[in-house]
Amino acid sequence: MECILTSAEWFINWGRESSIWYLLFGSACCGIELMQTGGPRTDLDRFGAVPRATPRQADLMIVAGTITYKMAERVRLLYEQMAEPRYVIAMGSCANCGGLFQRSYSVLKGVDKVIPVDLYVPGCAPRPEALADAILKLQKLMRQEKWLRTVRAPQP
Numbered sequence: 692m693e694c695i696l697t698s699a700e701w702f703i704n705w706g707r708e709s710s711i712w713y714l715l716f717g718s719a720c721c722g723i724e725l726m727q728t729g730g731p732r733t734d735l736d737r738f739g740a741v742p743r744a745t746p747r748q749a750d751l752m753i754v755a756g757t758i759t760y761k762m763a764e765r766v767r768l769l770y771e772q773m774a775e776p777r778y779v780i781a782m783g784s785c786a787n788c789g790g791l792f793q794r795s796y797s798v799l800k801g802v803d804k805v806i807p808v809d810l811y812v813p814g815c816a817p818r819p820e821a822l823a824d825a826i827l828k829l830q831k832l833m834r835q836e837k838w839l840r841t842v843r844a845p846q847p
Contacts, residue, residue: 700837707750707776708833709739711826714749714769719756721783721816728819738826746772751829752806753822757785757792758799770806776836780825781808784815791815 713735717725729735729742743749746769758766770777781802784790792798802808809832812825 704834704836708830711738711740711751711829712743712749713740713751713753714746714773715742715744716752716766716769717755718758718762719785721755721785724816724819725753725755725782725822728822733819733823735823735826738823738830740826747774749773750776751778751780753780753782754786754802755782757790758802759797760799761797763799763805766802767805778809778829779806780810780812780822780829782812782822783817784813787811787813
């Protein structure tokens with residue numbers, strides 16, 4: 692039975708990691724690097740990552756750039772509209788901690804104050820290769836997830 696569950700989990704995780712649909716959400720200069728990552732030089736398509744324009748079809752949100760408090764509720768709404776399981780990559784210093792605009796009254800001090808973040812890509816602005824590496828690390832996380840095995844609570 693263990694062998695069957697392991698094989699089924701491997702197959703499910705292989706399918707999920709090979710077809711990541713990411714939501715385009717570039718709000719500042721890191722958005723240009725996000726666009727470059729989908730271009731011919733870095734080519735995220737070879738990893739199975741395809742951009743989507745709607746949150747209902749996406750399972751990965753890449754937050755690239757500065758998030759203001761006014762925009763934070765929209766980011767949360769988009770995150771809640773995404774299908775489960777969903778993942779978030781915070782790209783750039785502004786998305787991670789507020790970056791250069793950290794002292795501004797209107798800038799959110801990290802997108803993790805609003806939504807849970809799985810991976811952080813440091814830099815201002817990070818290179819496309821750094822985002823491609825984050826996609827590979829996310830695939831590694833997906834490969835290790837256990838979906839079919841449930842932990843049962845101890846019986847009193």
